[in-house]
Amino acid sequence: MKTTAFAVVTIEGTVESADASSVTIPTADGEITVLPEHTPLVSVLKPGVLTVRTGDKEKHVAVSGGFVQVAADSVTILADTAERADDIDVRRAEAARKRAEEAMDKQHEREDLADAAAELQKHLARLRAAELVKHRRTPDRSRQP
Secondary structure: OOOEEEEEEEOOEEEEEEEEOEEEEEEOOEEEEEOOOOOOEEEEEOOEEEEEEEOOEEEEEEEOOEEEEEEOOEEEEEEOOEEEHHHOOHHHHHHHHHHHHHHHHHOOOHHHHHHHHHHHHHHHHHHHHHHHHHHHHOOOHHHOO
16 A cells, blocks of 8 residues: 655644555645645645544544645645644643633634634634544444344
């Protein structure tokens, strides 16, 4: 099976890297899935959840924005912030989401409202990523006799 080198990088360092069979990425133009030998591109990353597939395994990473660069043999995510779904503390993420919603309600200036909305999108992405991991860990009881 062909793979492509994948990495999520923030100012703090590499958050995730793998030889991926596919990577699904939230971009400003919509969600894209990159396979090995994909056409090169550069795009704006929007807040959301990256899904990295390596064989039959999936990993999820919450990102808050940045850029994606796709080359013939690599996918590099330059993220403002990124957090592995397995590392997300759901209680803290939920509290941060609530604080961001409250901040949005209090903003009257357009620029402040945009900042609050971006912060809210970041925390919503964290919660979506954590939820994906939760569902992966929950056994499917419908298949049990």
